[in-house]
Amino acid sequence: MVKVLVVDDESLIRNILKDYLSSDESLEVVGEASNGKLAISQARALQPDVILMDMQMPLMDGVEATQYIHHSFPNIRILGLSTFATDRYVVELLRAGASGYLVKDSRPEEITSAIHTVHDGGSVLSPEVTRYVVQGLEQSVPAEISPDEELMSVLTAKEIEVIELLARGLNNKEMAAELFVTESTIKARFVKIMEKMQVRDRVQILVKAIEHNLINLKTW
Known part of the structure; x- marks a missing residue:
């Protein structure tokens, strides 16, 4: 069972993501957070395998939270989430230690597959995002x-x-x-x-x- 923490400042998005993940019996949503500070405390308390991390949030954004979690809990894998494939924070997020990046309108099966990929030690970047990141x-x-x-x-x-x-x-x-x-x-x-x-x-x-x-x- 892969333990997942869902982090997004919009409750609607968190609920949609949790609904997506519930379709995969090998995934368990162990918690959620609405900002980067809560994400860190939840990561410490729950020790999830994978975190779905929004980038733009109040109090602490996803980049800063990712950097802290990556250094403090290196076994936790982080997947970035954003509305746009070319979000200006993508490069910073990957530098901070994220193992991949998804847009929020990805199909449910793409999100669950990406979680399994990073949990197994892989990384997730579409060709479009890769080109943007390289640039x-x-x-x-x-x-x-x-x-x-x-x-x-x-x-x-x-x-x-x-x-x-x-x-x-x-x-x-x-x-x-x-x-x-x-x-x-x-x-x-x-x-x-x-x-x-x-x-x-x-x-x-x-x-x-x-x-x-x-x-x-x-x-x-």
Whole structure:
């Protein structure tokens, strides 16, 4: 059973999300919160597996709450929620430690599937959101910054290659077709990359790779 905490400042949205999640018998909504401060206290008390986190809330927004929870309770996975796919807070939320991002009008099965994905150690970003995130991260990194030589020295050329495909928004199947390898090979490479980069999911691979100038985005 996957324990879920629902965080949104609108009670109507919380009720809709709880109704969606009730359709999946393997999910249990253990609590809810209407702002970031309550989300932190509920995370501490309930120790959910996954938090659905709204971004814009009173008292404390989702970005600040995500950052605190990510550092204090690293085993809790966080999925960001927003009305728009290109919300200006998306990049900040992912930097804060979220494992993915969904729009609130996603289909119920998309939301439940995303919860299972992040609970299993995966990440959730649509190609559209990935492109937006890459652009946002790129704009925030000084143009003159040099690649992180220490990280570059431990990553192989093939590993850099799949990180670049990740930044283009490709999924495992598409990456495998592009590189003429199996999907299991792609998954194995990401496991190695996460170990070397000391991150826990693909979203954080993407964030760290761009912030440390490990991939060349200008050639796309």
